[in-house]
Amino acid sequence: MNLNAKQYEAMTTIDQHVRIIAGAGSGKTRVVTSRIAYLIEQCHVSPHHILAITFTNKAAREMKERVEKMLPHLDSSVKISTIHSFCMRLLREDIYVLGYPRNFTVLDSDDARSVLKDAYKLMQIDVKAYSYASMLAYISGNKTAFVSPSTALNMAKFDEKEQIRAKVYEYYQKRLKEMYALDFDDLLIFAHDVLQQDESIRFKWQRRFRYIHVDEFQDVDVLQYNIIKMLCGEHTCLCVVGDPDQTIYTWRGADVSIILRFDRDFQAKTVVLNENYRSTPTILNAANAVISNNRNRIEKELYTSNPDEGKIVYYNASDEQLQPTWVAAKVAALHHDKVAYNQIAILYRSNYLSRSLEHALHEHRIPYRIYGGLRFYERMEIKDALSYLRLLLPKSDEDQHEKWKDLAIKRVINTPKRGIGAKSMEKLEAFAQANDMNMFDALLHDGIFSGKAKSEVNRFSRIIQAYQQKVDQIALDHLLESLLEEVGYIAMLQADKEIERIENIKELIEDIAHYVEEHPDGTLEEYLQEISLYTDREEIDSADCVQLMTIHAAKGLEFDHVFVYELCDGVFPSKRSMEESGKAGLEEERRLAYVAFTRARKKLYLSSSSGYSFVMDGAKLPSRFIREIPQEYLQDLMKKPKPTMARPTPTPRSQMTQQATASSEGTGRRSGGKIKKGDKVVHASFGEGVVVRVDQNIATIAFSAKYGIRKLMVNHPSLQKK
DNA sequence: GCTGATTGTCTTTTT
DNA sequence: GACAATCAGC
Numbered sequence: 001m002n003l004n005a006k007q008y009e010a011m012t013t014i015d016q017h018v019r020i021i022a023g024a025g026s027g028k029t030r031v032v033t034s035r036i037a038y039l040i041e042q043c044h045v046s047p048h049h050i051l052a053i054t055f056t057n058k059a060a061r062e063m064k065e066r067v068e069k070m071l072p073h074l075d076s077s078v079k080i081s082t083i084h085s086f087c088m089r090l091l092r093e094d095i096y097v098l099g100y101p102r103n104f105t106v107l108d109s110d111d112a113r114s115v116l117k118d119a120y121k122l123m124q125i126d127v128k129a130y131s132y133a134s135m136l137a138y139i140s141g142n143k144t145a146f147v148s149p150s151t152a153l154n155m156a157k158f159d160e161k162e163q164i165r166a167k168v169y170e171y172y173q174k175r176l177k178e179m180y181a182l183d184f185d186d187l188l189i190f191a192h193d194v195l196q197q198d199e200s201i202r203f204k205w206q207r208r209f210r211y212i213h214v215d216e217f218q219d220v221d222v223l224q225y226n227i228i229k230m231l232c233g234e235h236t237c238l239c240v241v242g243d244p245d246q247t248i249y250t251w252r253g254a255d256v257s258i259i260l261r262f263d264r265d266f267q268a269k270t271v272v273l274n275e276n277y278r279s280t281p282t283i284l285n286a287a288n289a290v291i292s293n294n295r296n297r298i299e300k301e302l303y304t305s306n307p308d309e310g311k312i313v314y315y316n317a318s319d320e321q322l323q324p325t326w327v328a329a330k331v332a333a334l335h336h337d338k339v340a341y342n343q344i345a346i347l348y349r350s351n352y353l354s355r356s357l358e359h360a361l362h363e364h365r366i367p368y369r370i371y372g373g374l375r376f377y378e379r380m381e382i383k384d385a386l387s388y389l390r391l392l393l394p395k396s397d398e399d400q401h402e403k404w405k406d407l408a409i410k411r412v413i414n415t416p417k418r419g420i421g422a423k424s425m426e427k428l429e430a431f432a433q434a435n436d437m438n439m440f441d442a443l444l445h446d447g448i449f450s451g452k453a454k455s456e457v458n459r460f461s462r463i464i465q466a467y468q469q470k471v472d473q474i475a476l477d478h479l480l481e482s483l484l485e486e487v488g489y490i491a492m493l494q495a496d497k498e499i500e501r502i503e504n505i506k507e508l509i510e511d512i513a514h515y516v517e518e519h520p521d522g523t524l525e526e527y528l529q530e531i532s533l534y535t536d537r538e539e540i541d542s543a544d545c546v547q548l549m550t551i552h553a554a555k556g557l558e559f560d561h562v563f564v565y566e567l568c569d570g571v572f573p574s575k576r577s578m579e580e581s582g583k584a585g586l587e588e589e590r591r592l593a594y595v596a597f598t599r600a601r602k603k604l605y606l607s608s609s610s611g612y613s614f615v616m617d618g619a620k621l622p623s624r625f626i627r628e629i630p631q632e633y634l635q636d637l638m639k640k641p642k643p644t645m646a647r648p649t650p651t652p653r654s655q656m657t658q659q660a661t662a663s664s665e666g667t668g669r670r671s672g673g674k675i676k677k678g679d680k681v682v683h684a685s686f687g688e689g690v691v692v693r694v695d696q697n698i699a700t701i702a703f704s705a706k707y708g709i710r711k712l713m714v715n716h717p718s719l720q721k722k
Numbered sequence: 723g724c725t726g727a728t729t730g731t732c733t734t735t736t737t
Numbered sequence: 738g739a740c741a742a743t744c745a746g747c
Contacts, residue, residue, distance in 0.1 A: 421724045552735045
């Protein structure tokens with residue numbers, strides 16, 4: 001399996017708890033996946049007894065893929081998920097002990113905002129005085145620290161501002177409970193409470209997992225740690241992996257001392273991995289030099305025997321515009337030298353910095369993909385479409401009131417415009433409240449509206465009711481497609497020339513089709529629950545694109561060429577972070593820089609710019625982190641007499657080739673000959689069908705009434721000629 | 723009463 | 738440059 005001595009030791013220590021301190025690029029994911037494979041293959045541990053907790057959905061997906069590659073005969077029976085989705089799974093099974101229905105709703109941050117909006121309106125609070133973001137942070141902080149609204153109110157007795165915050169918190173909690181809705185924090189809190197309150201349930205989950213792995217353990221908070229502790233029974237072996245130098249989530253409650261004192265808490269064996277297999281010596285030495293400025297840290301020096309690939313390039317742009325242009329030109333030059341776009345990443349401190357980059361990349365015709373920012377499932381049109389779908393859910397036995405429907409109604413009742421404005425909504429809300437019902441049920445009652453509003457509302461509720469009847473008869477993707485058509489949502493987007501939004505809706509429908517295919521017996525409810533924790537869609541197209549993301553999002557990833565953009569004091573390190581948390585804030589920023597630098601395999605490019613800064617209210621200066629890199633590793637382009645700027649050469653050719661390869665992908669060969677019009681075919685999920693037409697490699701096939709007409713790739717593996 | 727245009731405010735990081 | 742509150746018109 002090709003592991004070094006330390007890695008091997010980490011993999012094979014299975015009779016006690018282990019703490020793996022794994023420096024950047026030291027192969028920690030490899031060790032964890034190898035360990036899982038080792039447990040199953042060598043030690044004959046059932047995959048069902050193994051749990052792995054990752055930090056993001058993306059990391060979970062990656063780990064799954066790697067385990068499946070190592071053990072191809074096993075189909076993903078090892079549980080690999082984020083702590084949030086794990087807790088959701090636990091709660092879907094056992095939340096009833098807290099008096100909640102198993103089909104509870106999960107609120108995303110957008111829904112949480114809309115609850116706050118109601119609170120502000122009711123309590124006549126000005127958003128300017130209390131931004132939604134700061135209020136949510138306040139609520140989250142209290143919740144995860146187990147401070148109840150009443151305690152918060154008590155503590156705020158003499159502080160008027162605090163009191164208002166506490167009151168909003170109280171309202172928020174009340175509303176969530178009414179809707180049987182859980183926000184992201186609640187998923188952990190409720191799971192914690194279930195495990196703590198009910199011993200038999202706790203034992204049940206303890207028996208389920210014999211080996212638990214927790215990745216990115218340096219970013220675990222106290223609540224998460226307590227959950228993990230309760231999952232560990234007498235016979236459980238816990239294996240935690242992390243790097244204290246990569247703690248970048250203390251603002252969210254992450255506590256490094258948890259990993260630092262873990263060996264004492266659990267009498268664990270510690271294995272230190274400090275050979276780096278990723279980066280060049282130059283990059284590693286520079287990163288080591290920067291991080292050594294942190295005082296609150298345990299000494300750990302990474303080393304590597306990789307060959308060197310030259311100095312770190314640093315460019316300080318003399319004006320705003322030059323920096324993105326330089327980056328784009330450099331990327332174009334790299335691509336000209338046969339570097340694949342997806343081996344290039346541009347990292348930055350904050351999402352908004354991507355805007356200026358986008359512009360320059362676009363001008364240079366460089367394909368790129370931005371991670372983060374507004375994610376797929378957070379887009380307006382997607383949330384609207386899903387809200388329409390939610391309204392079709394059958395009545396639940398466990399939850400009589402279904403108050404969560406209010407959120408969905410508020411989203412879609414006037415989208416597209418039906419002439420239902422604020423005044424009508426007030427009436428509806430008052431009626432629902434007075435009769436203790438949700439707003440959708442209230443809609444079905446006569447006498448609330450009159451005139452135009454009345455007829456429009458009737459039309460709306462008739463359509464929804466009609467579709468509620470159809471849920472089991474039509475496949476989900478077709479159901480949504482035809483519903484959005486009928487309520488006029490698509491027409492609305494077309495009228496506004498919202499081509500991108502229409503595309504997104506199409507993608508969502510395709511996504512659902514994909515789900516239907518994989519789960520032919522899946523229900524609407526199961527689909528909605530499954531996606532409730534996904535913020536982003538699994539990218540199916542692996543097109544060759546430059547990757548743009550924040551440093552936080554880049555955690556755990558690596559690229560041959562890494563650009564770190566806008567390294568200016570105030571931006572990075574962030575002024576706000578330093579003001580809020582002082583020295584500790586600066587040290588976290590420095591760890592962030594350490595993470596950014598160590599993402600690079602071959603070459604690192606740093607850039608900053610001069611000019612006026614809004615954050616600093618003054619001239620921008622290069623980041624102090626640049627000064628912390630020893631001169632010998634840096635090639636400062638501005639210090640040379642004549643910087644060799646790569647010319648901005650547009651590369652339309654490369655784009656064309658890329659598209660050509662993408663579309664020719666489908667002409668694979670399959671046994672049994674080509675599918676043609678009139679052929680009878682069998683599909684793994686949809687059953688028998690007849691080919692109606694074939695366009696290049698897309699076949700239009702008529703299946704039974706439930707699945708209807710579908711377009712599929714002719715060489716799709718689940719499609720067989722009969 | 724509802725809709726669309728306009729002004730003003732704030733932009734750290736994520737499940 | 739995004740978003741929400743505000744205002745003037747239909």
